[in-house]
Amino acid sequence: MYQQLNDNISRYVHFSEEELGILNELATYKKVPKKTLMLQAGEMCNFEDFVVKGCVRKYYIDDNGFEVILQFAIENAWVSDISFSIYEDRPSRVYIETLEDCEFLSFTPEFKELLFERAPRFERAFRILVQRHLAVTQNRLFNTISKTAMEKYLEFLEVYPTLPQRVAQHYIASYLGISAEFLSKTRAKLARN
Structure with a gap:
């Protein structure tokens, strides 16, 4: 399971075994059953999760009461609400729910900062992950419109x-x-x- 995480993060930056050891040490393994709301609108999101196994959806509820799915996260993807809770320190506007029994390697903001202190090159890798997520989101918006x-x-x-x-x-x-x-x-x- 740690190998999945190591392979995923190493696509962007080359890391030593020692650096990957720090990453693995700071990741928290968690199992979450199907149909679990991991985050609800109005709560603070305090995790960035790497999906080892399973399927998750991230969605919001529009003004008419309809669920609008923003993201599916399956094996080797990341899921969180970095836009509001993590970077802006505001309550989330989204829900994150497991659609299958899931396994994650999870990082709290505190553990992630500790990771950056102990192995600074991870900051570059996570920056690239955020940039890739932004590109995917922009492409999805373009596709929705056009x-x-x-x-x-x-x-x-x-x-x-x-x-x-x-x-x-x-x-x-x-x-x-x-x-x-x-x-x-x-x-x-x-x-x-």
Whole structure:
């Protein structure tokens, strides 16, 4: 499990075995059952979690009471609310919920700062992770505005090829910004072609 984390973070910066040992020492392993709300709107988020196993969704509830999924986090992805709680020290506006039984390697802000003190090159690696997350978010926003439902769904399948077998269709529809009925029609059209 630590090897997954080490491989993930080493994609951006080369680390010595000693540095990776510090990372592993400061990571907290946690198991979280399916359908657990790890964070609710109004709470402070005090974790950045690396998904070892399982599937998580991050969402908010819009003014009409509908859930809008912002992110799916599956194996080898990170999940948190860094925009409000961690960097701005404000209560979160999102919910984070496990959709499957999950295993995480978790970092509190305090442990992350300790990591940066003891092994400063991790600061660069985490900066790159944040930049990559920003790029993915901007690309998703662009796709939401400019692409058809079919194009969005096809791109979704490229990014998350196993997710349609793991999560309910209405979650995927929410992520794509379309109704579950429209997603069903899109999938049927794709199957016919």
